[in-house]
Amino acid sequence: MSEHKPRKSNETKMPKAFGWMAEYADEQNLLVAARKVRDSGYTQTDAFTPFPVHGIDEALGIKPTILPFIVLCAGFTGLITALLMQWWTNGVDYKYLISAKPFGITPASIPVAFELTILFSAFTAFFGMIFLNQLPRFSNPVFTNPRFDRVTDDRFFLYVNAADKYYNRESVKELLSGTHPDSLDEVLDDNTPSTLPRPIVLGALLLVLTGLIPAMIVLNMRASFSTQPRWHVFFDMDFQPKKKAQQTTTVFADGRSMRPQVKGTVSRGQLTEQDPYYLGYDPSKLSADDASTVVKYVSTNASQDSASQAPASAAVQATPAQSPPPQGATAPAPALKLPWVDKLPESIVEASNIEANMKLGKVKFETYCAACHGYGGFGDGLVHKRADSLAQGYWLPPTSMHIERVRTQPVGQIFHTITKGQGKMASYASSLNPKERWAIVLYVKALQRSRNANIEDVPVDSRSALENEPNVESTK
Amino acid sequence: MNRVNMATVASNYNPREIDNTADVPGRRAQLVTGNQTYSSITDMVCRVAEDPQPLLWYVLFGFSSLTAVMFLSLIGYLILNGVGIWGNMNPVFWAWPIVNFVFWVGIAHAGTLISAILFLFRQNWRTSINRASEAMTIFAVVCAGIYPGIHVGRAWLAFWLLPYPSLNLWMWPQFRSPLLWDVFAVGTYASTSLVFWYMGMIPDIATYRDRSKSPLRRMVYGLLCLGWTGSSRHWLVYEKAYTLLAALAAPLVLSVHTVVSFDFAVSQVAGWHTTIFPPYFVAGAIFSGFAMVVTLLVPSRAIYKLENLITLRHLENMNKIILATGTLVGLAYATEAYIAWYSMNQYEGFTFLNRQFGPYWWAYWTMVSCNVISPQLFWFKKLRTSLFWMVVICVFVNIGMWFERFVITVTSLSRDFLPSSWGYFRPTMYDGLMLFGSFGIFMSLYLLFCRFLPIIAMSEVKGILSIENHAAHAHDDSHGQSH
Numbered sequence: 001m002s003e004h005k006p007r008k009s010n011e012t013k014m015p016k017a018f019g020w021m022a023e024y025a026d027e028q029n030l031l032v033a034a035r036k037v038r039d040s041g042y043t044q045t046d047a048f049t050p051f052p053v054h055g056i057d058e059a060l061g062i063k064p065t066i067l068p069f070i071v072l073c074a075g076f077t078g079l080i081t082a083l084l085m086q087w088w089t090n091g092v093d094y095k096y097l098i099s100a101k102p103f104g105i106t107p108a109s110i111p112v113a114f115e116l117t118i119l120f121s122a123f124t125a126f127f128g129m130i131f132l133n134q135l136p137r138f139s140n141p142v143f144t145n146p147r148f149d150r151v152t153d154d155r156f157f158l159y160v161n162a163a164d165k166y167y168n169r170e171s172v173k174e175l176l177s178g179t180h181p182d183s184l185d186e187v188l189d190d191n192t193p194s195t196l197p198r199p200i201v202l203g204a205l206l207l208v209l210t211g212l213i214p215a216m217i218v219l220n221m222r223a224s225f226s227t228q229p230r231w232h233v234f235f236d237m238d239f240q241p242k243k244k245a246q247q248t249t250t251v252f253a254d255g256r257s258m259r260p261q262v263k264g265t266v267s268r269g270q271l272t273e274q275d276p277y278y279l280g281y282d283p284s285k286l287s288a289d290d291a292s293t294v295v296k297y298v299s300t301n302a303s304q305d306s307a308s309q310a311p312a313s314a315a316v317q318a319t320p321a322q323s324p325p326p327q328g329a330t331a332p333a334p335a336l337k338l339p340w341v342d343k344l345p346e347s348i349v350e351a352s353n354i355e356a357n358m359k360l361g362k363v364k365f366e367t368y369c370a371a372c373h374g375y376g377g378f379g380d381g382l383v384h385k386r387a388d389s390l391a392q393g394y395w396l397p398p399t400s401m402h403i404e405r406v407r408t409q410p411v412g413q414i415f416h417t418i419t420k421g422q423g424k425m426a427s428y429a430s431s432l433n434p435k436e437r438w439a440i441v442l443y444v445k446a447l448q449r450s451r452n453a454n455i456e457d458v459p460v461d462s463r464s465a466l467e468n469e470p471n472v473e474s475t476k
Numbered sequence: 477m478n479r480v481n482m483a484t485v486a487s488n489y490n491p492r493e494i495d496n497t498a499d500v501p502g503r504r505a506q507l508v509t510g511n512q513t514y515s516s517i518t519d520m521v522c523r524v525a526e527d528p529q530p531l532l533w534y535v536l537f538g539f540s541s542l543t544a545v546m547f548l549s550l551i552g553y554l555i556l557n558g559v560g561i562w563g564n565m566n567p568v569f570w571a572w573p574i575v576n577f578v579f580w581v582g583i584a585h586a587g588t589l590i591s592a593i594l595f596l597f598r599q600n601w602r603t604s605i606n607r608a609s610e611a612m613t614i615f616a617v618v619c620a621g622i623y624p625g626i627h628v629g630r631a632w633l634a635f636w637l638l639p640y641p642s643l644n645l646w647m648w649p650q651f652r653s654p655l656l657w658d659v660f661a662v663g664t665y666a667s668t669s670l671v672f673w674y675m676g677m678i679p680d681i682a683t684y685r686d687r688s689k690s691p692l693r694r695m696v697y698g699l700l701c702l703g704w705t706g707s708s709r710h711w712l713v714y715e716k717a718y719t720l721l722a723a724l725a726a727p728l729v730l731s732v733h734t735v736v737s738f739d740f741a742v743s744q745v746a747g748w749h750t751t752i753f754p755p756y757f758v759a760g761a762i763f764s765g766f767a768m769v770v771t772l773l774v775p776s777r778a779i780y781k782l783e784n785l786i787t788l789r790h791l792e793n794m795n796k797i798i799l800a801t802g803t804l805v806g807l808a809y810a811t812e813a814y815i816a817w818y819s820m821n822q823y824e825g826f827t828f829l830n831r832q833f834g835p836y837w838w839a840y841w842t843m844v845s846c847n848v849i850s851p852q853l854f855w856f857k858k859l860r861t862s863l864f865w866m867v868v869i870c871v872f873v874n875i876g877m878w879f880e881r882f883v884i885t886v887t888s889l890s891r892d893f894l895p896s897s898w899g900y901f902r903p904t905m906y907d908g909l910m911l912f913g914s915f916g917i918f919m920s921l922y923l924l925f926c927r928f929l930p931i932i933a934m935s936e937v938k939g940i941l942s943i944e945n946h947a948a949h950a951h952d953d954s955h956g957q958s959h
Binding site: 118 | 934
């Protein structure tokens with residue numbers, strides 16, 4: 001289009017001639033004529049036909065196109081792109097673990113690789129055709145001849161371009177006349193203005209500018225700050241018609257969206273908060289006075305948090321483990337006054353289970369407790385010995401099970417100590433289930449009994465054997 | 477040559493149906509009837525868009541565009557309310573939307589099959605029907621593409637299907653999922669078919685341009701045809717590109733429904749997890765696509781008086797393909813059932829008995845009678861050359877193919893491995909209206925296509941006519957050109 005401009009300005013009066021165009025009624029005549037023109041040595045020729053005429057390439061001397069090679073390259077590009085994309089995205093950049101299958105290129109990559117090969121090739125075939133044919137070309141001198149409108153209907157045209165190096169206006173005309181065309185016209189320059197009409201340009205400009213408005217608004221919003229809430233085009237699940245905790249409601253008379261428990265019901269997990277088996281004390285016997293409410297709160301929630309106050313009281317309570325338990329030591333008042341369970345649960349002590357539970361308690365005690373408290377429960381475990389040998393001044397010795405204060409504790413309190421921890425000792429609730437904790441209590445009670453037993457505790461028929469034993473620890 | 481014929485035929489159009497289905501041994505049957513010339517073909521095809529449309533067109537377009545508007549409104553309603561308006565419910569979450577998707581993708585197969593595979597096999601009769609069926613392909617893909625797009629729930633995020641690193645997670649799609657393969661397969665198919673269709677139309681749009689009286693029409697068609705001149709140098713590249721596209725589209729068309737079948741076959745649901753699915757789906761797709769082409773072309777050729785271009789022989793050929801693919805589909809059903817028994821897999825066995833005699837027995841037997849039994853009627857020449865019966869059978873075939881996808885999708889999901897999760901799928905009103913509405917989109921696009929674009933590949937028909945004439949010419953008197 002633009003290449004014609006200088007020519008046009010040179011010859012303002014006479015339109016520039018681009019060559020000769022001969023018209024034929026059927027393709028056979030065209031082929032004969034085309035061969036004649038080719039044999040005369042012209043190469044800047046073309047034929048215009050309503051359909052691809054078989055043999056015209058040979059008749060005009062048109063070389064085969066390189067399009068297939070371009071498409072082949074595009075196909076390989078598509079294949080490699082697809083394989084690299086799948087390898088990199090799923091095997092390198094964001095690894096997907098799917099059934100322990102290998103990363104990278106697997107048989108599962110075949111479908112996408114195939115489709116992209118086709119996609120790249122097909123689009124290259126199309127756009128390659130457009131490119132090689134130098135389309136789109138809307139202004140073309142061949143259109144100046146009104147007869148040329150029938151080229152897409154039923155007419156066949158042969159064209160010799162003036163750009164041919166052997167071109168001579170008269171001789172080409174003579175040659176083409178010799179082929180008995182239906183008409184023979186000179187192809188003249190297109191006189192219609194090559195620029196687009198102003199309204200179309202303005203309209204297109206307006207359309208483009210209007211189309212930019214939404215993008216501009218979005219860009220402006222992204223770059224600026226606003227005190228208004230975010231504008232939600234789609235709500236997704238951000239706003240749901242539901243009440244959250246601590247919100248008010250008009251549905252209930254008390255205006256609370258959180259509902260109190262319905263009388264006579266037990267909620268999930270509530271059993272462990274109410275049954276003595278899980279607590280070591282009976283919450284139903286808690287008196288309603290303020291002091292015990294506070295105690296209850298402290299005992300259930302803050303036993304570990306009260307570590308700061310614990311060492312002080314524990315230090316007073318504690319006695320060195322190596323030294324024999326001080327007899328008749330005045331135990332400080334227990335920190336907790338709760339309605340302790342004073343009997344082991346029935347399921348622990350019933351005759352059929354007690355043997356197994358004792359063994360279970362021994363195993364668990366030696367696993368979890370003995371490290372600090374020692375196998376005998378004197379508070380002389382390995383951890384204590386090691387800490388003591390390091391002579392760290394702040395080491396707080398573990399409590400002996402055999403001091404008066406502990407010996408007189410109800411079983412519920414021992415259970416509670418295991419469950420909630422005491423002083424420096426952590427809670428063992430997450431390591432030991434309630435049954436195991438009760439089994440440990442059972443075992444601890446047995447330990448205490450054995451370490452503080454006198455001869456009356458030994459069955460009558462075994463006493464003599466015991467008294468003859470020289471190394472037996474003399475009891476008080 | 478044929479100057480006399482040209483004049484007479486072009487002016488004296490004979491609308492009488494010419495039966496060219498008889499085979500004379502040693503002679504090729506004519507592809508176009510009525511002694512056509514190049515200009516008479518141009519006239520016949522261009523008249524479709526140039527003449528005022530018949531009243532029927534306006535009635536049909538009014539109805540189908542209203543249906544399409546209803547469909548689009550329902551999509552809006554769906555986006556506002558969520559996919560809960562459909563009947564999709566545990567355990568059948570792949571219900572009608574996926575059934576409709578597979579149904580439309582299947583229909584989309586005929587166009588490219590006719591354009592590409594029949595082109596590669598040099599089946600010249602394809603030239604009269606390929607354009608309309610390619611258009612049908614595009615429109616069916618449009619309908620098909622809508623369903624997965626809105627079935628994802630948050631349709632405004634459907635672009636997450638594309639391979640891009642998501643904004644906040646920098647996470648890529650999972651390329652080992654058949655659902656992603658589907659995105660690539662259907663996407664490639666849609667875009668390649670569009671390119672194929674458009675490229676095929678360029679010379680014919682140029683014809684429309686050159687016949688246009690109004691400058692606006694001339695400009696629009698001129699822009700659309702990219703300034704096509706019919707230059708032989710252009711034709712050479714064009715034909716090469718067309719052949720390449722055909723060669724590329726032929727395996728593509730087979731791959732698309734293969735990948736769609738992977739959506740099912742790669743899973744482990746009984747009744748889906750079978751290796752027969754790819755060929756079975758492809759045969760079914762060609763089957764339903766051809767049935768749709770016949771259903772559309774029979775009225776189109778009657779309304780636009782194209783009986784001499786889309787002859788009875790064309791329709792008969794298509795009916796033969798329907799018969800062949802319908803029998804293939806029947807064979808696939810039988811093979812599936814046989815393997816369900818032969819594999820001794822109790823889940824497969826149960827699934828097939830459940831399909832046939834379970835709560836969806838009606839869907840299964842509708843499918844079998846429409847897909848296996850009804851095309852068998854095409855063994856009778858009287859039926860496959862009767863316009864009425866071929867339309868009836870083809871409508872039945874499409875009903876049956878919809879039910880096939882329903883049977884596959886719904887029966888397998890509604891009763892899977894865990895009997896406690898069994899359920900019965902019930903569609904809602906919106907399911908039904910949105911299936912119906914998709915036909916509105918499809919028909920509106922097809923009617924607009926008839927109104928504005930060349931519905932028959934004129935240049936290809938002329939090319940075939942030229943070869944035929946030339947062959948006849950060379951036979952009659954042996955002064956044929958040497959080349």
